[in-house]
Structures are given as structure tokens and as C-alpha cells.
Amino acid sequence: MKTYLALISAAAIGLAACGKTDKPAETAPAAEASAPAAASEAAPAAGSDASAAAPAAEGASGAASADAGNCATTVEANDAMQFNTKDIKVSKACKEFTVTLKHTGTQPKAGMGHNLVIAKAEDIEGVVADGSSAGPDADYVKAGDARIVAATKLIGGGEEAKVTFDPAKLANGSFKFVCTFPGHAALMNGTVTLAD
Template structure:
């Protein structure tokens, strides 16, 4: 009985946080319903670099329902998103040289994957609440979460 309860709690916990396949990386999925499979990414402070592996689990093309992952201070999300829309798909919806962006991946379509590596020192130096989000136009309102240094 205790093992069933533990297993149920483990499964429930998995629905809200991205799990690291090792201590310095995480797998994140986005889908055609404009949802990430996680609302928080834990980054160990002991890592030198942290990798986010993004998989587009849907079927739609990147020009219709593309996804990327952007890491930034939570307070900068709206500005990055707004400027990114103007930059367009060719620029992965990130304004060239935007210093507010800590890290970002390319935009991928259904069935595609991409990765980004972030120096953990950049996250620590930000010294503010951090978030991750998709900067494809209109996605950031639903496809976002927190980045927590542990």
C-alpha cells in the first residue's frame, strides 16, 4: 500500500516540474496545444553549464506552431516577447543582440528537437526571479514557467 501511495505521489509531482536526466540537463516538451510539459525547471548551482533539451511533441510546422525556449529575468519577458515578434521566424523570434535574453534555442516544428546550454554563472548573476517561455507570437501567455536555482 505504501509503495502505491509513493508511486502516485511521484507521478503527480512529475506533471509540474521538468525532470533532469542528469543533474545538469533537463528534457522539456512543447505540443500543438501550446503547452510545455513543465512549469518549473530546477537548475543546480553546482553545475557549470545547464542544458535544456526541447522536443516539439506535436505535428505542426514551425511556421504555424513553432516552439523555442527562452530564459530571462521574469520582469523582461514581456519586452523580449514584444521585440521578438518584430524580429520574425528567421531570427527565432528573438531581437538581434537582445541583452535581456540569458539564453534561447532555435524555433522547431513538430517532431523536431533542439538544445541550448546556459552557463549557470549567467543565471546566478541575474539575481532576480527567472523564467523560461516560448517567444513564438502569442505563445508566452501559456507556454512559460519558472527557473529555480537550487
């Protein structure tokens, strides 16, 4: 019984301390004397605290999933030699960023293959030329090309490929993405923008 009261008092003191941080020494004896009152008063307060905390927690997890969404994007490519976007936005808050390339067409990769290659705007021409020379077995990407920030493999209709890179690689300069399949870059290109 004594322990029980002591626990209630301790709880009341604890709750009182949460509410009023200024005079802990004075509130301690008062809390002991009016333990039941303090406890019943404290209960609704604790309840409202909990309900207030719940939406906040939901908001936090919502933000977390939104962040995850911002660290990945999907770009579609089709049989008409087109990407479905002209700009890929990359949040600089992301530790890594993933681009999924989805070929929504039906043509095989030998005739209408696509990849997605990111490099500095001024390097794109060279990357495309060297990729073309590298040939289809190399996914039209020159092996070990240091100018390339990221490159997916070459895919045909109905296929999908992913590439993940560090957004910090986009810190200096302006960047573009292209498909390096011979003849595609003129139509299949866009900018890669680093955003907040």
C-alpha cells in the same frame, strides 16, 4: 630467494603500516620473522578492503552520472501550445546547464513553432515583444538581446533543439522561460529556479 623474502617483508611491513600507523619501528622486525603468517593474515584483509572499495567506486560513478543528469533537462512542447513543465530547476553546482526542447507535436513551425527563451521575469514581456517583431526568420528572438540568458532556435513538430548556459547567470533575480512565438507566451511560460 633473498630478494623474494625481502619483497614479502616489505609487503608485510607495508600492510602492517596500513593497519597500525602508530609503531612502524617495532612492527618491522616482527613482520620479518613472521612473514608467511603476516602475508596470509594480510590477504583476507586486503581482499575485504578491495570488496569494500568496489561498492564505494560504484557509488561514486552513480553519483557522477546523477550529477550529469542534474545538469541537463528536457522540456516538451506540443501542438496544443503547451510546455510539459512550469518549472526548470538548475543546480548551481553545474558548470553549465543544457535544456533540450522537444516538439512532440506534428504541426510545422510556421503554424505551431516553439522555442524556449530564458530571461529575468521583469524582462520577459520586452523579450517577447521584441522577439515577435524580429520575426520567424530570427526564431522570434531579437538579435544580440542582452536580456536573454539562453534561447533555443524555433522548431516544428518532431524536432528538437538544445541550448547550454552558465547557471551563474541566474544568480541575481528571478527568471522565467517562455516561447516567444507570437501569442504563445501567455500559455507557454514557467519559472527557472536555481537550486543546490
